[in-house]
Amino acid sequence: MKKMLLKSYFIIALLTIFSSCKKSNYLNNIEGERIEINEAIASDPEVEAFIKPYKAHVNKMLDSALAYAPQTYSKGDGDLNTAIGNLMADIVLEQANPVFNSRTGNKVDMVLLNYGGIRAPISKGNISARTAYQVMPFENSIIVAEMKGALVKKLIAYLQESKRAHPISGLKLTLDHNFEVVNALINDKEIDDETSYFVATNDYLYNGGSNMSFFKESTNSHILNYKIRNAMIDYFKKVDTINPVRDDRFIQINK
Template sequence: MNLKITHFVIFTTFGFIASCSNSTQKLTKIEAKQIPINIDYTEIDSINAYIKPYRNRINNVLDSTLAYASHKISKDDGIYNTSAGNLIADIIQKQANPTFKSRTGKTIDFTLLNHGGIRSIISKGPVTARTAYEVMPFENTIVVVELNGKSVLELIQYLIDTKRAHPISGIQVILNKNNTLKTLKIKGKPFDDSKTYFVATSNYLVSGGDNMGFFKDGLNVFELDYKIRNAMIDYFMKVDTLSPMIDKRFYKIK
């Protein structure tokens, strides 16, 4: 009797599998509707209670003080360079270089970001992880591009022509009164058009963002898989006080 039952179960199972394998399911229709979120929706206590511990934990992490800003840090306080731009470009230069060197044996020569990528000031007082999210809300990652001398000069001309304080670090650009290039130094040394230079930037700019087409001529591109925002948070955790200033990294003689 048990043997017959076993055979019956096996037979039934195989028959079920065979019937499933012969049937094909096709997607025939997709329906969607827009559900606006407005004041008509009210909070649900059970959902609020469920997510409260997670919300509190996230807020605690985001709002814990990492450093202190000695003054307001803004991207609009200078003409050719700004306190916020200098801070963020310097952070990328410092934080990305160890990773780049460990992978390639080479060092980053200078950094270029875009003025529009900075989305908030850093107020005087405590600096937190939330501060980094407010300043850099995008998922942009750090990329290092190897440029030849010709492309570097195109980059400098771009800085001159756009007349915006795009964040730079590791490089000094001095203009004549008529906006022509007077001096160009990289890591404190005169520019050499026969050399190639390693430039830290963002994946957004490498893809042509802000019309930075010179990156498309890069000889090599190195993805560091390191978000700009994370580099900022890592830096904030290592320092006590942020006091970036407008300096002489990019200016025009009078």
């Protein structure tokens, strides 16, 4: 009984305190000031000294040569396919396949990335991890979508309409002068509407980025937890000299 009375008094006391609070005691607005971080802000010598060895280690890791580029490759080098775009799509196909196969027993049939995802050229000279960060600064990871052939044809329609050098691998697409399909092959075979194809892309595009809404209609997906940037770095470590080229994987002919 005593405990119940004490509890009642405590509740009454709380209610009295809250009811006595005036509106003016509440926070009505917040004022702030924008402080621009630029070279005008002096650095702290003690902080600089502390981070110096870590910064040197990171820079050494980023700038160590992994491979060599005999020339500069830019995404502006072609209309429907470019050497750098072909390289990126081929890297995803080559690096993702062992991971995907070990988990599912299947193989990636084709790759589709986006033109806008290439953010820097690969310059002539040594290629380092920093190169990969410059070309692909995003945290995009590889995801494999399972798509029926009929849905893959929507992907092809997207390429027809966009008329851009979106990086592809495993798919060979030929258009006429009106951008109508002359030939579309996956693994050098005609696309069958009822066959399931495994299409590798990145998580941004899979979720509808760059208006690639067709990926959302896929029957299944496999997240590889493998960033495209890391796939590039792993590939560069394997090769001595890269040799990307423009080819006939996505072309327009006068018919």
